[in-house]
Amino acid sequence: MKPTLVTTLCFLLFSFTIYFPLPFTHANKFIVKDIFGNPVVPSGSYYIWPDYLINGGELRLGETENSTCPFTVLQDYSNLGPGLPVKFTPQNQTSSDDPITLMLPIDITFENKPDCAESSKWLVVEEENEYPAPWVTIDGTNKNVYDGWFQIVGFKKTGYLIFFCHKLLSPTRGVCIYLSRRNDENGMRLVYEMDGDALGAVFVNVDDAARARRSSVLKKDHAFTLPMI
Structure with missing residues (x-):
C-alpha cells in the first residue's frame, strides 16, 4: 500500500x-444539572434550594386554610434546613439512567409523604374563594386539579425555573407558566400565575447536601434575572 x-x-x-x-x-x-455539574437523573433524590440571591429557603409541606394535613408545598422564609427531597420522573421516558433535559414533561414527587395524603406527587389546584391563585399541593386535597405537567427551564448561568403547563388550556402544547411565590402565614406558597416572585432554583443531590453547604459553589454574588421565554 x-x-x-x-x-x-x-x-x-x-x-x-x-x-x-x-x-x-x-x-x-x-441536560439539567445539579450545582456540582452532574446530570439530574430520575433515579436520584434532590433538594430544591433557592438560587443564590433569591430570598427564602428550602421546600417543605405545611397546613393551610382549614386543612389538618400538610398538603401545601411551601418555601421557608429562612434557609436553616435542607427541606424535603424530590424525585423528577419523565412522563414519556422509561429509563431511570437517562438525564432530565430542559423542557421535558416531568412529574415532581416528594420522596416521602404524610400518612394523611394519598401520594406525594405535586399537583396544581385551585379552589374558589380560598386562595387568589392556583397553588401547588400534593395529592389528596380534594381541590380542583389542573391536568398538565411540570418542566424545567434554565436561566442565565446560575439555576433554573420550574414551569407548570396546563393541558386543558392547550392540549397539544400546554400553557406554561413559571412557578412563583406568594406570602402565606406559614411560608411562601408556590403558585401558577404570570405576575409573581419567580422561584429561582438549584438542585442538590441528597448525597451532596453537606458538601454543598460548605462549598463555595453557592456564592452570593449573582443577580437574578428572569429569562426570555
Missing part, C-alpha cells in the same frame, strides 16, 4: 474519531 494512501486512511479515521461525539456534546447543553 502506498504511503499516501495509508496517510489518507489514517487521517479519515482520526477525523471520524474526533467528530463523531459532537452531537452528544451538543445535546449535553440541554
Whole structure:
C-alpha cells in the first residue's frame, strides 16, 4: 500500500474519531444539572434550594386554610434546613439512567409523604374563594386539579425555573407558566400565575447536601434575572 494512501486512511479515521461525539456534546447543553455539574437523573433524590440571591429557603409541606394535613408545598422564609427531597420522573421516558433535559414533561414527587395524603406527587389546584391563585399541593386535597405537567427551564448561568403547563388550556402544547411565590402565614406558597416572585432554583443531590453547604459553589454574588421565554 502506498504511503499516501495509508496517510489518507489514517487521517479519515482520526477525523471520524474526533467528530463523531459532537452531537452528544451538543445535546449535553440541554441536560439539567445539579450545582456540582452532574446530570439530574430520575433515579436520584434532590433538594430544591433557592438560587443564590433569591430570598427564602428550602421546600417543605405545611397546613393551610382549614386543612389538618400538610398538603401545601411551601418555601421557608429562612434557609436553616435542607427541606424535603424530590424525585423528577419523565412522563414519556422509561429509563431511570437517562438525564432530565430542559423542557421535558416531568412529574415532581416528594420522596416521602404524610400518612394523611394519598401520594406525594405535586399537583396544581385551585379552589374558589380560598386562595387568589392556583397553588401547588400534593395529592389528596380534594381541590380542583389542573391536568398538565411540570418542566424545567434554565436561566442565565446560575439555576433554573420550574414551569407548570396546563393541558386543558392547550392540549397539544400546554400553557406554561413559571412557578412563583406568594406570602402565606406559614411560608411562601408556590403558585401558577404570570405576575409573581419567580422561584429561582438549584438542585442538590441528597448525597451532596453537606458538601454543598460548605462549598463555595453557592456564592452570593449573582443577580437574578428572569429569562426570555
